[in-house]
Amino acid sequence: MMDLGPRRMTTEARREQLLAFGRRHFAEHGYEAMSMDAIADRAGVSKGLLYHYFGNQRGFYMETVRSVTDEVIAITEPPAEQPFDQAFRVMVTCFVGYVQEHSAIYAALVRGGLGSDTEVNELLDRVRTTTMSRILERLGIRRPSALSQIAIYGWVSLIENGCAEWTAAGGASPSRLIDFFISAFEPVLEVLQSEQRS
Amino acid sequence: MMDLGPRRMTTEARREQLLAFGRRHFAEHGYEAMSMDAIADRAGVSKGLLYHYFGNQRGFYMETVRSVTDEVIAITEPPAEQPFDQAFRVMVTCFVGYVQEHSAIYAALVRGGLGSDTEVNELLDRVRTTTMSRILERLGIRRPSALSQIAIYGWVSLIENGCAEWTAAGGASPSRLIDFFISAFEPVLEVLQSEQRS
DNA sequence: CGGCATTATTGACGATTCGTCAATAGCCAT
DNA sequence: ATGGCTATTGACGAATCGTCAATAATGCCG
Structure with a gap:
């Protein structure tokens, strides 16, 4: 349906191809909207091949999600100097x-447009906690209080969901959005500083 | 397994009983972790009864979620005077x-601990948009800009996820948490005011 | 070039689960 | 009591998941 023949590929190349397909497919159709037979057909391979590479239906979905979250973590690494x-x-x-x-895949992911259970949320949470750690590290805070962690976590949720809503609304003028996100961090910073003193 | 005999109940009473069971069950086991046979067995009724009341597996889950979100909307109505x-x-x-x-059911819901797809998110979004409308109405803002809406939406996400994280961390001293949530609204208010002028 | 070993790929199969529906059984009115 | 209404049941057909032995494409080596 998608590929030409059942060409034999190297394991790594096939895997990458299937993950790329997975991003497009799940962004459009979500998780569990189609049977594995139908998905395999759309991908141009047999159902058995998907099971061979990803174990089961959830495995395919999870690996696809992970490929996205890993990329987000890599891209948002703040410059060190x-x-x-x-x-x-x-x-x-x-x-x-x-x-x-x-926006297609990530906004859908954050907004729960895709199936998101405990396991999926762990992957999304890795993005959040990584961002938290980076901020705390840059500020030189080694042992943040509970409230400090909640404050940063809340702020990360704000930018995630704010971004998702922003793309859904057209996604114009990112500069003012960014300014708002930064100003929204001020109350968080105040909590961090006051908690740090005590 | 749960009830005594297959006593015949009124439609409304049975429905309420099943929804109450659904909250406990889904909070603990999540969606699609158990087959409908197993769920019905745990609820002490036949599988056919669940299908009779809720149409299908998703229907039961959706109605359960809706009973929670409706309650949240009702409880967070701000006093008018x-x-x-x-x-x-x-x-x-x-x-x-x-x-x-x-916390068991709602925190799990917000954090994606339960299965959340497009349809579930619509219910959660109704909580958010209702809160947004209430705030805008109280401030006398009739036609908010796109950025204004995103700002409020982001703040609502902050308190939702902040609360979820807070309960997960033990849930102590709500007063400081509330103070933070209110201070976090200040940057939002600035956006609202500056956007309103233009 | 040709035959062989390796392994990527397939599709039919058994097991499980979803959702249906005709049959059953409890409750109320007369 | 008894008869009608309807809440409730459980066995059934259809569909899907995940497995596995068979297949076929590729690269290697003589």
């Missing part, structure tokens, strides 16, 4: 840029 | 209180 304010802005800007480019 | 600041605080406080009491 710059001072906090600049590095922070770069991080936010890169995140918004990524969502803008990959 | 008081000025904005006070009404706003009451609303936030009620929300935190609800999450604290029903």
Whole structure:
């Protein structure tokens, strides 16, 4: 349906091809909307091949999601040399840029448009906790209080869902969006500082 | 397994009983972790009865989720007589209180611990958009800009996920949490005011 | 070039689960 | 009591999941 013949590929190449297909497919159709037979047909391979590479239906979905979250984590790495304010802005800007480019799959993922259970949420949470750690590290905070962690976590949720809503609404003028995200961090910073003193 | 005999109940009473069971069951086991046969067995009724009341497996799950989101919307209605600041605080406080009491089901829902696809997210979004409308109405803003809506939406996501993280971390000292949520609204308010002028 | 070993790929199969529906059984009115 | 209404049941057909022995494409080596 998609490929030409059942050409024999190397394991790695086939795997990458199937994951790329998975992103497109799940972004459009979601999880469990189609049977594995139908998915395999659309991908141009046999059902057995999908099971061979990913174990089961969920495995295919999970690996696809992981390929996205890993990419987000890699792209939002803040530059090491710059001072906090600049590095922070770069991080936010890169995140918004990524969502803008990959809005189909990522916005759907954040907004729960795709099937998201405990296991999927663990992958999304890895993005959030990684971002938290980077911020805390840059600020030199080694042992944040419970409230501090909740504050940062809440802010990360704000930019995630704000971005998702933004792309859904057309995705115009990212600069003002970024400015708002940064200003929204101010109350968080205040919590961090007051908690740090005590 | 749960009930005594297959006593014949009124339609409404049976429905309420099954929904109450659904909350407990899905909070603990999630969606699609068990077959309908197993769920019916645990509920102490036949599988056919579940299908009779809710149409299909997803129907049972969706109705259960809806019973929760409807309750959240009802409980977070801000008092009409008081000025904005006070009404706003009451609303936030009620929300935190609800999450604290029903943390098992609601935190799981927000954090994606339960299966959440497009349809489920529509129900969760109804909570968010209702909160947005209430805030805008109280502030007398009739036609908010796109950025204004995104800002409020992001803030609502912040308190939702912040609460979920808070209960997961033990759920102590809600007053400081509430104070943070209210202070986190300040940047949103600035956006609303500046957008309103233009 | 040709035959062989390796392994990527397939499709039919058994097991499980979804959702249906005719049959059953409890409750109320007369 | 008894008869009608309807809440409730469980066996059935259809569809899907995941497995596995068979197949075929590729590369290697003589």
